[in-house]
Amino acid sequence: MSRYDAIVIGAGHNGLTNAAYLAKAGLNVVVVEKNEYIGGAAVTRELHEGWHYSNCSYVCSMMRQALHRDLDLGRHGLILVPYLGTVNFGNGNDRLIAYHDADAWSNELKRHSTHDADAMHRLEADLTRYSQLIRKTLLRTPPEPTSMRPRDIREFLYLAQQFWKLGEREIYEYIRFFTMSAADFLDDYFENDLVKAAMASPGIIGTALGVYSPGSAYILLHHVMGDVDGSIGAWGLARGGMGAISKALASACQEYGGEIRTNAGVQKIVVNGGKTTGVVLENGDELSARIVVSNLDARRTFTNIMEKDDLPDGIYEKAKNFKIRGSSGKVNIALSGIPTFTHLPENRYINRGGQTFSGSMETMERAYDCWKHGRWSGDPFIESVIPSAWDPTVAPPGKHWMSNFIQYCPPELADGPWTPEKRDAFGQTVVDKIERYSPGFKDLIVHMEVRTPHDIENEIGLTEGNIFQGELTIDQLFFNRPFPGYGQYRMPVKNLYMCGSSTHPGGGVSSACGANAAREILIDLKRPNTVPEDDFYDE
Amino acid sequence: MSDLSQTDPFSGERPKLSPFHPRLEVLNVRDTWSVWNGYKFADCYYDAEYEYFCIRNTCGTYDICPMQKYEISGPDAEAMVNRMVTRDVRKLGRNRVAYTVWCTDEGRIIDDGTVFKLASDRFMVVCGSSCVAWLRKASYGFSNVTVKDVSDELAALSLQGPTSCAVLKKMGLQGIENAKPFNIQHFPYHGDTLMVSRTGFTGELGYELWVKRDLALTMWDDVYAAGEDYGIQPYGETATDMARLEAGFIMPYVDFTEALKTVHFEHDQTPYELNLGWLVDLDKPHFSGKQALMEEKKNGPKWRLLRLEIDGNWPAYESNVYDSESCNQDIGYVTSAMWSPAVKSNIALAMVRSEFLDGEIWAEIYKSKDLRPYRRMSKCTIRKKPFWTAARARSTPPADF
Amino acid sequence: MTGYDTIVIGAGHNGLVCATYLAKTGQRVLLLEAADTVGGLAADREFHPGFHAPVAHTLSHFSSKVARDLDLQRHGFNPGSSELPLVGVGNGEPVVVHDGKISGVSAKDQRAYLDYHGLLCRFAAVLEPFWLKTMPRIGSNSIGEVMTFAKLGLDLRRLGKKDMGEFLRIAALPMRDLVDEHFDNEQLKAMLCWDGLIGSKMAPRSPNSAVLALLYRLSGEMHGGHAIPSGGVSSLVSSLMASAENAGVDIRVSSEVSRIRIDSDKERQRATGVHLANGESFAADRVVSAIDAQRTFVNLVGVEHLDIGFTNRIRRIRSDGYVGKLHLALNALPEFRGVDRPDGRIIITPNMDAIEFAFDDAKYGNASAEPVMEVVIPSAADSSLAPDRQHVLSAHVMYIPYKARDGWTGAARDEVRDRAIDTIVKYSNGLRDQIVASEFLTPADIEATYHVSGGHWHHGDFAMDQMLMMRPTYEAAQYNSPIAGLHLCSAACHPGGDLTGLAGHNAAKELLR
Incomplete structure (x- = not known):
């Protein structure tokens, strides 16, 4: 022993x-x-x-x-390595490209709504403020509320002090933000549906909640409070x-x-x-x-x-x-070339960032409704990224691999257990949706791995494949x-x-x-x- | 919504071009551009110092197309604007302009800008950055008001300098010499109207010209043809910044931060802190932030923006200021600084905590000599008046040069 | 112009309630009502000759303190009638909860129910004093106000470490998770969800607010039970009116206020009276609004008197109603399958998913294809509500959106009414032939009839971000407003909606401080 x-x-x-x-x-x-x-x-x-x-x-x-x-x-x-902007695909030909450059991003927003381009400045300031507060707690042990130990009381006082520093109005805004749905929260900022959908999408990733569910605004923050080299909200590839x-x-x-x-x-x-x-x-x-x-x-x-x-x-x-609910699926695809997307300029910077196939607020919420019914949506929310466009180590030269994260995928289906056929059908749904935006996409597929919640669980042990180890x-x-x-x-x-x-x-x-x-x-x-x-x- | 151009894959992320761009592009010999409100915008065209002296000596033009312009009209327009801004626009005559600020409920500045009263039920609000979302909120609850963003419909050119009136006269704008500061005049122009306001951001005699977008180049050519013999020259951001600082004007994101974009509590400013108390009319009917501003006026602002004249000739860029040469207490920070060519003085604007206004003020200045940094503590003197003023800026009719 | 104190x-x-408290201290009080009767959503409604039903069809946690203070019993209010059974009707055998006992479920669920109810009642008891208090404004440094929270913390701690921890967890749970943790029976789970959800834009899976709403409703002497007072819910209204008149309140109906008069002095703006739609004006030292915050500020005060941020905070209050109201005049007492006598609150929904899916329709602006509802036969408790041997069926129907995707029309309303009737008929075979007359009120109808924004029962969703010192917004949460002399006393204020009288009571207390 x-x-x-x-x-x-x-x-x-x-x-x-x-x-x-x-x-x-x-x-x-x-x-x-x-x-x-x-x-x-x-x-x-x-x-x-x-x-x-x-x-x-x-x-x-x-x-x-x-x-x-x-x-x-x-x-x-x-x-x-931080990657550049993400393209948010709306329904039809509508695209919102999250350019990395602030002025380009603002002009792109103006293309959708001058109001929202203005409001985005306020959202960015607000999210930065919220992130700064919450980030202070990340490397600290939470105090125990029922405890009278000096350490816990001290920690509570520290938090109260940080909270207090927000000022009266922002204290209340913070509480609002913490408890509301992403949809209600964003309604105070934006009018354009695709802008809302783009900003709301981090609020559902990995969670068994929808954009209309109270609590999804916090999950949105959980995804944007990270940073790469101090730029809050940026994402990177290893x-x-x-x-x-x-x-x-x-x-x-x-x-x-x-x-x-x-x-x-x-x-x-x-x-x-x-x-x-x-x-x-x-x-x-x-x-x-x-x-x-x-x-x-x-x-x-x-x-x-x-x-x-x-x-x-x-x-x-x-x-x-x-609560550790399976709500996400993953489709990993090996591609023989870089996919191109219709109604996107052939701009080598934006084709290399992420792609978010969100459709509209309603598309995302209806996908959640399907999950509640124990089926996957025919029009799922997909967050994709093509790391091989950045990282020479993950695919052969000239070839690519695309990661597709799908919200939602039910762990149990209403019409009986998952089978390999159903898993393939789920993967096909995802590929079909991407094909809608990228004709010819299917022809590029060399290999594909489709993972449902229990596939993830069986392989790496996360219950129901819940990416957060708990809601x-x-x-x-x-x-x-x-x-x-x-x-x-x-x-x-x-x-x-x-x-x-x-x-x-x-x-x-x-x-x-x-x-x-x-x-x-x-x-x-x-x-x-x-x-x-x-x-x-x-x- | 127009689709992205297929010919230039980067068109979606390139800065937009001003209606004057075909002329600006030719004149921008140094190819120095930055971006303002999404528009490509010149830092300078030929030489910043030369351009600055054109403002003070002859005349120059400054492209203000990227400024945001909103037309507010309808029976409730006056009530709506008056409830938003700190000045009483009811007192504003027709065809008059007022510089003002608008504030949050807490009395903190969202932005500064000018209000043009074009008719009893028609106003134009002009400001440096987008204000659409706030205007939307400000108009909620008024049933008879329309807010229209005309930023991209109007072209605007600022013409500033001692010879500016002469240029406009030569251009055929009869009676322009009778326009008093902050007056607006309208002239028939190629089947449309050319609006001229006697306004500017330089402390000089100057005008701003407003015309429909498609007449932009015609107007440019007319102005330049008329200005040929009066030393006309386009000037960019750098020269503007020099002129405005000498005149004591504040700049957003330099001397103050916009309240709605401020991350940290009370890192934004109030009108009293920026010495703009004169813009706050506490006797007018209710306006947004009035209660908070009344409180602040009673208790005194926590900070003050000071005009400082600083010993020596090292500009106090980004300096911290202290109560003593030994840096005993950090009492504030410099927001803008320069060597003033007009008054030959080392000038700056600085935010200083109110409780230290009566004591000494010292700026900690760094300067690089052949890449080696040197530090110096320089004594500062508060100046009550703008560093530089021109009598011609206020006289009507102005002289020709 | 005649001068009043309030x-x-x-x-x-x-x-x-508020007017009466004020009048009892000797103030001259004028109470103005736009409709031709008093009582608002609790007022009697004769929807068909001889058939009566108010929109609010039962009473649960009306404050006993208010009833005592205003001597309502002497004025004809008799809350003493027995608690209505709560009956869950769906696919299987009905589940009945009555007087703390439960039938139709397993012994395990029966035991679990006692634990569940006991735990929630303990939590509700800790919160109860809070509903009768003015919430402190953060930033005002009064020790007394800070103590309000300190005391809540101590009261919670007194429950013991385990209960306190549990409280901090379940307070934010969705109803579905809360009941899933306790019970197996789907019917029971669904019916227990009901009181956490009704009136707000929430479904069983919605986190963060439903449990708090439930705890609010579990306060008071009924511990969550409902009753119909003798004489019907409108007897509460008539007793309140009698008490008010007795105290000297000058009540005027059919007197719609069109504008609150605002005067300014050097220091502040001040509410000094009201103008009526009919041209009359009244002056007073102060004005108290018992209507919703949006109407008060946007329509009656006018945004020109308000800051822009404040106006926006009022505008964005989520107050779209999602409950429709069905009234049926019946020529006999209906029968519900498996239910002995329909004298309870009958929750028609087979399971939590049914509520959830009904909600899913409404969130996109469609009335639920398969609505869920709470049915009461008030005439079974009080025969005066319908002609002899005839009956009234009153139902809260969820989810009926205030803003219909294609707009509300008469035909759309009829369709929703028929859908609701079809749903009831599934459980009550002969009902269709018993119907003499019917009426359906969408939230839009409720808004038009009762002058409440969004047709929302509670003048704003009972959600965590719209509660306590955020109700209706932090600048007006102490029953005051940015305008001196203008106060609020409606369900738009802490503690919120339902027939409780608490907001009126708290506002009066604050005004008399």
Whole structure:
């Protein structure tokens, strides 16, 4: 039996981050991963010869720069390249191109509505303000509201002070923003439907809510609060695919002395007398450790690899009720050439950014309605990006790979279980929609991988393929994440911690959950804290 | 909505061209362009200092097509405009122009601009950046008012300098010499109308010419033909910035930030802070921000924009200002600074916290000598009046040069 | 012009309550109502000769404090009738919740219901004092006001760590998740959703606000139960009116206010009276508006007296109604399949999806293809509401959008009415032959008839961003407004809608401070 200071379950980016910090603090750490490859959802895989798919997560903006620097990920091979504007495809021939250049963007908005071009300045200022506030919480442990400990009270006062600094009017605007639907929120800014649709689309990505559902405005913010080199809302590609992030983190972790074991799925977390003492692997090996850190989602941690009897009353039910809904699909396509889109100029800059096939607010909402009915929409929302236009490492020269993220894809279908035929039909729906905007697109397809929620779950273990490891609704955010009373990374069994996106601050390739969990562990082990608390704030 | 041009794949993201562009392009020998409100816009044409002296010595033209122009008409137009801006436009005569600001509920400046009263029920609001969304909000609740964005329909050219009146006279605009500052005159022009207002942003004698877009080049050619013997020259942003600073005019995004685009709490400004209290008419009926401005007037503004004359000849670009040579207390920051050719003085505008107005003011200035930076603390003196004024700017009729 | 101390605009129940409180302190109060009767949405409506039904057809959490203070019982209000059973009707056996007991569900769900109801009632009790308080304005540094929140925090903490944590979680849950966590029976889940959703633009899957609305409705002595007072809901109105008259309130009906008079002095603008549509004018020291905020500010004050940002905050209040009202005059007591006697609140919806999908139609501006509804036979509780042995059926029908995609026409209204009747007939076989007369009110009709913007029951969605010190907007959340002497006392203010009298009470208290 091997003995460690800490075992981290799951070599996703948060697990690797957590392990890197524990190893950096001198602990003897092992990361155990069920797959033969590391990375979890931040992964690059050669699924067709010569094509390297980031077949789960596909773009990055939330990576905390303080962690990037602190773990020296640049030296470990990570480079994040921002990509230029996105084209938002409306219904018919309507296009809204989010040019990177502010003046060009403004002129493009004016083409749709001079009113909205003006209002966009206000939205940008407002989102920056909201982002700046929320970003201050990302690398901090949420205070526990029922606690009277000085640390929690101090943290609440800090937050109250930050909130107060907004000024009266903005305090209320912030509350509004936090609780409203993306549609209602944007109605105060814009009149043009495509402008609204373009701005609302981040509000539904990964979530089982629609643009008309209260709470989607916050999810919008969750997607725009990231940045690349200080430019809030910008998105970047990792050179080498999303797996490059995991590789760099793994390399950092190993340099600090951490060990990573692949093909080492955990069968069970061992609990004795209310304390965890290690894990049993699927191959029967037992590893013992002072602490165990789960990077799996809350549902999976408590209902799959723990015994109900090992948990205090009610935890199993909380985990069952934890909202981790499958709502997204992914179609990864290898292309023999770069697709061209009708009613778009042949401008090599804009054809290389992202493509968002949003249609209209109603198109997106109706896609959500279909999800509620247990079917996929014939006119789905698709967010696409062609990383190969930027990154020479992911497809052969002259060839391309296109990542397509689809909202919504139901985990269970109303007309019976998913079958390979239905999965193909789902993929075909996506391809058909792109073909509508890009005649000839189908002829470029060399290989295609279609992934439904359970495909993602079966491969990398995210319950229902939920990209955030749990819905980002107020009942599951901040000190409520994953459950009330457990918002500080310590779990109900002694020496057990969680470090995945099921914890604050939630989903996104940010490494923040893993880093924050490491901080709490080091506090409990009475080790000096080596995890940065402050990101670089643009203030 | 026009589709994107298939001939130029970048047409969608290139700056738009001013109606004067065919002439500007030829005259812009240095090919120095920037972008203003989406329009390609000259920083300078030949030499900024030369252009500045044309403003002060002969005359120059400045393309103000990128300015935003809104026509507000209907029986409720006056009430709507009056509720939006801080001055009382009811007191404004027909064919008169007023410089004003408009504010948020909190009394913070959204933008400054000019209001043209064209008829009792027709106004034109002109400002430096788009105001469509605010005008939409401001007109809500008025049943009889129409707001129309005429920015792209009207071409506008500013003609400034001592010989500007003479040029217009030569152009055949009879009676232009009788236009008082802030007056508007209309002249028949090629089957349409040429509107001339005696306004400007230079502190000089000057006019602004407004005409339908398709008459833009005709007007340009007429102005330049008339100006040939009066030293006419196009000038760009750099020369404008020099002239306006000497005259003590403020510039958005330089001396103040627009409230609706401000990220941080109270990093925007109020009229009192910018010394624009004279624009705030607290005796007129209610207007947006009135209550907040009354409070501010009672309690005094937290900051003041000061005109500073600074010892030495190092311009105080982006300087912080302190209460002492030893930098004991940071009391504010310089917003605009330059060496003034007209008054041979080192001038600046600076925002200073009100509680330090009575003490000394020192600017921390950096200057590079052959790439090596040097630092100097320079004493500042507050100037109550604009750094530079021209009597001719106010006299009617003005002299020919 | 006659001088009053206070003019109250709108004789809905909140207007009556506020006017009476003020008059009881000796103020000369004038209460003006545009319609020809008082009571607003609670007023009696004779939709067919001899058949009566107000838009608001039951009472739930009308403030007992207000009833006591205004001595309503002496003036003819008798809330003492028993609680109506809550009956869920759908595909299977009906589920009945009555007096804390529940039938038609498994023993597990029966136990779960007791836990669920107990937990929510505990939370509701903590919040209850809040509904009777003026919300503090953030930024005013009065210790007393900050204490209002500190006290809520302490009260929550007193529930224990676990309950407090749970409160902070479930407060933002959608109704669907809340009931899914507790119950198995779909019928039960659907009917329990109802009270969190009704009146607002929300469906079972909508997060953030429904549970708070539910907790609001669980306050008071009925703990969420509903009743029809003897004499019908309009007896509340008549007792309020009697109490008002007794206190000396000068009530004038058919007196539509066209403008609030605003005068300015050096310091501020001040409301000094009102002008009526008929040309009359009245002067007063202050004006209290018991109508919605949009009408008050945009129509009666006029935007020229208001700041632009403020006006925009009033404009954007989400106050489009989504509830239609069906009235049927019946020649007999209808029967509902599996229901002994239709004397309860009958929720017609088979499951939560049915509510959700009905909502999905409405969000695009279409009336629900398969509407869901709450049916009450008020005449079963009070025979005076219909001629002898005949009956009235009153139904809240969801979701009927205020803004129809193609506009509201008579034909569109009839179609929606027929759809609603068809839905009821599915559960009440003989009903169609019992119908003597019918009436359907869309939210647009309710707006036109009752002078409420959007035809919205609550003068604005009961949503987290439109509650507490944000109701109707932060500058007017203390029953005041940017205009001196102009106050609000309607459901547009904290704590919001329903027949509670709380806004009227709180406003009067604030005015008398």
